Amino acid sequence: MENISACRAAYLIPFIEVLRDIGTPVERELEAAKLPVQVEETPQDFISNILAMEFLGRNERREGLDDLGWLWAQRFSASTFSNELTEALRPMPTVKARLDGLAKLIRLEDSDTRVGVIKSNGTAEIFCDGAPPEGLGGVSISEWTQVMVLIETVRSITGSNWSPDEIRFKSDFDVCDAARQANPRTRFIKTSNHTSIVVPASVLAMSKPISALSSSPETALTLPCALDTAGNLKRLLRPYLRETAPKIDVLAEIAGTSQRTLQRKLKHEGVSYSQLIETTRFELATEMLVNPDIQLIDVAMTLGYENQSNFGRSFRRIAGISPGKYRRALLSQKYAA
DSSP: OOOOOOOEGGGTTHHHHHHTTTTTTHHHHHTTOOOOTTTTGOOSEEEEEHHHHHHHHHHHHHHHSOOOOOOOTTTOGGGGGGGHHHHHHHHOOOOHHHHHHHHHGGGTBTTOOOOEEEEETTEEEEEEEEEOOOTTTTHHHHHHHHHHHHHHHHHHHHTOOOOOOOEEEEOOOOOOHHHHHHHHOOEEOSSSSSSSEEEEEGGGGOOOOGGSSSSSOOOOOOSSSSSSSHHHHHHHHGGGGOOOOHHHHHHHHHTTTTTHHHHHHHHHOOOOOHHHHHHHHHHHHHHHHTTSSSSSSHHHHHHHHHSSSHHHHHHHHSSSOOOOOOHHHHHHHHHHH
8 A cells, every 4th residue: 555546736737727717616526526625726745646537537528528638738847847856857968867867756746657768679669657447537638647747858858849759548549639730740549558659769869958957967866755655645635634634534535445454554654543644734834834924823724723722732742842933943043044
């Protein structure tokens, strides 16, 4: 269960914008899908891949759309990438180096996606494969996200007008006319072995002038946070804690497991569900306390505490000091620097 299927909420937001533009009752649909209703306010947080794909598949059918993935692709850009991924890739001088970096750090964006390159006869197939459960709706839609992640990574070197020779999808679906017209030099293939783009192998060697790069190309490509079971569950919990903390059976469903398995895994790591919620709230609180303009009562209410006193007691249990003292210490360190 350690590899919980989750992705950054930022990837769902363009889909929500498309649906809202055509009149879909987005908030109601998000709530019905057990996704956080305020997901657009927390693009850096993680949501369940399974719930997101079911949400997209259901609304594509509901609205009679056959091109939701392509409509998303038109709104997507590399600015959707996490800051950690963007900063790690920036010093990489060639397309190959950036793809290698993406392969190592893709879990910053999606927990169950893998990236790689297959060379053959002067071409390179660059793949970005997910691992959705059998029979899950919305898979073909999500494959557009995988393709665009690859295209935008290559374009970060080649420029925004570049297009691949081929785009391949694992799913069996017909690419809409609008996508074909926008990519007249690209061949689309379905039921492929990989979700991928195919380019001349020479593209991998393309680079940017040194002056356009960061002065420090030696960047450590490491995941910045623990990705054990508790760490992954915290990533899923964060957007929900800005509304109402889900009960453990609901979180188990969000995580794609049973309540019993979830409890067993948490026990193995020496943490209870209530402790998991409290520590996740604490981490969110420390991020909010950096901003001196946010009142303590607003932090408490935002994170679901009944009142400021409950927030203070919970914070002290973990930090050993009150939220007010913690903030003052932060500010004194800032001014001292």
